[in-house]
């Protein structure tokens with residue numbers, strides 16, 4: 001509640017507090033309070049400023065959009081102010097706005113996607129700049145990072161000069177898979193998506209499963225023939241931009257009813273949504289209403305409350321991941337939340353525990369959004385003492401350590417039983433080797449009995465078959481399923497075996513990239529690691545950053561890893577990739593191609609590179625002494641210079657078209 005006795009003091013306090021949370025949210029991507037709590041602070045400040053106009057200053061966070069600007073990026077002055085949205089959690093407030101704006105008007109109703117805002121600037125039909133919202137007036141140029149999202153058209157079918165606004169996000173499933181690959185470092189898809197577009201190295205961004213939905217277009221000159229939101233959507237569809245599902249256009253009268261049906265769906269959405277966006281359909285009306293310094297008067301965000309429920313921490317234990325990461329978990333008095341019973345909620349790490357002041361006996365608020373693991377969000381009644389993580393691994397007593405600059409503690413003992421167990425669970429899981437019948441429970445039993453201590457033991461498990469049949473809960477049928485699935489897993493190729501053994505930084509995507517570049521077996525990788533220019537060769541591969549290269553080369557020289565793989569090969573597992581759809585025409589065998597510039601017939605230019613790999617060639621992302629050909633088009637830069645210097649064969653688009661014709665390769 002506003003403290004009436006000294007508004008100036010409270011206003012100053014609130015501004016400082018809001019600024020702090022803005023920075024945590026937009027710049028660090030690690031918010032410490034919920035959106036609702038944040039919005040309450042802003043509302044309190046707004047009402048104080050309204051009651052005390054003399055306290056209003058232009059720099060107040062109520063008059064500015066929260067800024068994401070970071071010093072390491074070049075800046076871009078937006079062509080039109082990139083604003084925020086005024087939001088409400090309350091249907092009465094929304095109705096009042098509808099009445100004021102026109103209940104009989106048409107409105108668009110869309111999901112409010114929880115990611116990072118982005119502007120795509122096109123000049124004469126070519127994508128020139130991708131820019132963050134920044135301060136609303138200027139933004140950070142993150143073009144190369146955003147261009148890694150393949151669904152963004154690089155060229156339009158008409159030479160329009162426009163800016164397209166959208167939201168970059170990640171689905172829950174992609175987030176979980178990615179996060180699993182990186183040892184569970186990231187808190188939620190929104191923070192990961194927003195952090196990803198601000199990475200230093202586009203190659204690191206390319207590995208992240210980012211997506212985009214666009215929702216608006218700004219025109220540099222007159223928007224001839226475009227008078228409704230509907231026309232904008234038609235244009236975006238025609239130019240093949242990705243659009244969010246379920247968007248609809250309805251009258252103000254039926255809006256609240258329609259919102260109800262969106263609400264029913266919201267917890268089942270595959271990507272994070274934090275509300276709905278309602279916008280006037282008529283663009284002329286929009287323009288006559290105009291905007292405040294912060295948000296348009298013709299749109300509102302209707303936000304959903306994050307589901308929060310109170311319970312008590314009964315105990316705190318730990319998950320020890322396959323990478324050794326220790327995650328403290330609160331065992332809570334069971335509560336039902338978003339249709340499931342919650343008994344555990346994550347406490348992430350010691351820093352998080354300290355910030356919350358969490359401990360055994362504390363009363364806490366638990367949240368669940370989408371499919372993410374529930375988390376402890378807030379302490380409402382403090383514990384007797386704040387919890388402190390043990391110094392040693394609870395499973396093997398190894399001293400816990402921090403790796404690099406991470407906030408997490410790790411057990412570095414490779415033979416730690418909990419790590420081993422989780423490696424086995426990961427190996428057998430559906431997305432990996434898909435060994436049906438071997439779920440967490442079964443693996444745990446075999447592990448405790450000492451029958452399966454490590455991955456290779458799975459393939460000699462049949463010596464315990466009779467004993468297994470004697471166990472409770474293992475019938476003929478279920479045991480047959482297990483052994484059939486183990487046998488069948490031997491058919492899985494390198495695309496699965498390599499990521500399944502759980503080497504850090506080496507997940508499915510990296511594996512796929514390695515295979516595409518000709519490293520389609522363990523043997524080839526090991527040979528590569530022994531060669532002098534291993535690092536140079538890996539660096540030339542697009543999509544593999546320095547951190548991955550480091551990790552990969554370490555694994556490929558590590559004795560235990562080498563032993564593990566050779567044992568698995570002896571047991572009949574495949575550590576080479578099956579041939580994929582390759583053409584009989586293989587004119588590019590033995591050649592290594594690089595590409596630069598843009599092309600008329602190949603958009604995106606990967607289309608050309610795919611032809612080369614399909615017909616036997618290798619593609620590389622940088623020109624080196626090993627590159628044999630450079631395919632170049634307008635806009636070619638330093639690669640062309642370097643290739644000329646090194647005597648690489650230069651191939652223009654028309655040369656390439658002739659070559660394809662000569663070889664009888666059709667255009668896709």
Ligand SMILES: NC(=O)c1ccc[n+]([C@@H]2O[C@H](COP(=O)([O-])OP(=O)(O)OC[C@H]3O[C@@H](n4cnc5c(N)ncnc54)[C@H](O)[C@@H]3O)[C@@H](O)[C@H]2O)c1
Nearest residue numbers: 021022025031033034035038084085110112113117215277
């Ligand atoms: N928890 C915290 O500490 C903290 C701190 C700062 C901000 N926040 C949250 O962020 C909000 C303010 O952020 P904001 O200024 O980005 O505004 P916002 O998130 O409330 O709304 C504007 C944004 O919505 C996004 N959006 C998604 N789908 C859209 C669609 N279909 N149409 C239009 N826009 C769409 C756009 O990126 C746009 O920038 C606050 O309300 C608060 O909830 C939280």
Ligand SMILES: [Zn+2]
Nearest residue numbers: 393396411416
């Ligand atoms: Zn341990």
